[in-house]
Amino acid sequence: MIEVREWHEWPSAEAEAVAVQERLRSEVRFDGFPAEVRTAAGLDVAYGADDDEVIAAVTVLDLAELSVVDRSVVRSRVEFPYVPGLFAFREAPPLLAALTGLEVEPDVLVCDGQGLAHPRRFGLACHLGVLTDLPSVGVGKTALGRYDPPGPERGDRAPLLLDDEPVGAALRTRRAVKPVFVSVGHRCTLDEACELVLRLTPHYRLPETTRTADRLGRAEARGT
DNA sequence: GCGACAG
DNA sequence: ATCTTGTCGC
Numbered sequence: 096m097i098e099v100r101e102w103h104e105w106p107s108a109e110a111e112a113v114a115v116q117e118r119l120r121s122e123v124r125f126d127g128f129p130a131e132v133r134t135a136a137g138l139d140v141a142y143g144a145d146d147d148e149v150i151a152a153v154t155v156l157d158l159a160e161l162s163v164v165d166r167s168v169v170r171s172r173v174e175f176p177y178v179p180g181l182f183a184f185r186e187a188p189p190l191l192a193a194l195t196g197l198e199v200e201p202d203v204l205v206c207d208g209q210g211l212a213h214p215r216r217f218g219l220a221c222h223l224g225v226l227t228d229l230p231s232v233g234v235g236k237t238a239l240g241r242y243d244p245p246g247p248e249r250g251d252r253a254p255l256l257l258d259d260e261p262v263g264a265a266l267r268t269r270r271a272v273k274p275v276f277v278s279v280g281h282r283c284t285l286d287e288a289c290e291l292v293l294r295l296t297p298h299y300r301l302p303e304t305t306r307t308a309d310r311l312g313r314a315e316a317r318g319t
Numbered sequence: 320g321c322g323a324c325a326g
Numbered sequence: 327a328t329c330t331t332g333t334c335g336c
Contacts, residue, residue, distance in 0.1 A: 140326075142327050149327095177327080179324040186326070208325045218325065235325055276325085 097200055099191045100226045105174070105184065112181045113215070120217040122225045124282050128203065129230070133158055135295065136201035137304025138193070138223070140186045141312035147172045151189035152312030154304065155201045158294060161303050167196035168315045180214045183222040190223060203283070203291065204231035205304040210280035210288075212239045212255055212263040224281020231280030232288040234302055238265065238276045247271050250293060264289055268296035275300060 106112040134155050141150045149172065155165040169192045175184040186208070194204075210220035210233030220233030240257035242265040249270055255263040255278065263278030266289050275296075277288050295302035 140327080142326095177326065179326095182325050213325080233325085237325065239325055 097194050097197060097227055097229070099195060100228065102226055105188065109178060109181060112175075112178075112184050116181075116183075116215050116217040116222075119225050120215060120221065123211075123217070123221050123279075125279065125284065126282060128283050128287050132202045132230075132291070134164065134199065134201045135203045135205050135291065135304050136194070136197070137205050137207075137302065137306070137308035138190050139207045139305055139308035139312050140189060141309070141316045143170070143316050149173050149186075149189050150312045150315045151186070151193040152308045152315065153190070153193045153197060154307040154311055155197060155199045156295075156304055156307065161295070161297070163307055165197050165199035166311055167193045168311055169193040169196065170315065182208055183217075183219040186219060187222050187226070191226060194223075194227065200229075202230065204229050204280065205291070205295065205302055206231060206233050206280060207235075207305050207308075209233045209235045209239050209276065210263065210278035212257060212276060212278035214239075214257070216262065218278070218280075220278065220280025228281075230282035232283060232291060233263070233276075233278045233280050234292055234305065235276040235278075236301070240276075242276075245274055249296075252289060266292060268292065268302075269300050272300050
């Protein structure tokens with residue numbers, strides 16, 4: 096079972112949230128994946144009819160078969176507004192609750208958002224990685240930072256730069272399709288993160304992990 | 320003042 | 327995130 100580290104009090108104001116990020120970011124580790132990486136979790140949040148209703152969904156996939164071996168959904172209410180740079184304070188609480196409901200502990204978390212590609216180098220993927228101490232990678236659909244277009248072939252990549260600093264990669268997962276934006280979350284290298292994302296994208300632009308979690312969340316958002 | 324701004 | 331039809335291409 097996944098142990099979620101105590102995060103003391105969740106911030107209620109933006110200044111507190113920034114302070115939490117600056118304190119926790121020193122705990123991100125960059126040593127590679129553990130030897131055995133057989134399963135990966137996809138995490139996603141869907142929004143319900145009520146303005147403050149959120150549905151956190153997690154699926155665990157077996158990497159060899161890309162089959163779903165476990166899942167968990169949690170409905171709750173948002174207690175933090177969406178603020179660029181503070182995204183994790185909105186989505187991490189429900190996602191951590193959903194992670195707690197898993198029976199199969201995944202070897203790595205694949206998050207729907209950024210990791211180090213963040214103004215303070217502590218995006219959602221870093222946050223979830225540090226609080227669970229599980230390896231994690233961030234996969235964003237839009238970039239936070241600038242990049243030169245990578246080559247057109249699947250697997251082509253270009254550095255993602257923020258403040259003229261490399262923070263991740265624009266990775267092409269499908270030929271001639273907009274790249275995804277991969278960055279390290281916790282306990283992995285950028286190469287490992289990109290390699291994992293390619294393993295998870297044999298057919299579509301987005302990883303199967305995020306796709307299955309997304310479907311699970313929307314199904315729950317509309318009843319059963 | 321103007322543009323940027325993960326989901 | 328979410329509200330939504332048709333359309334182009336493999």
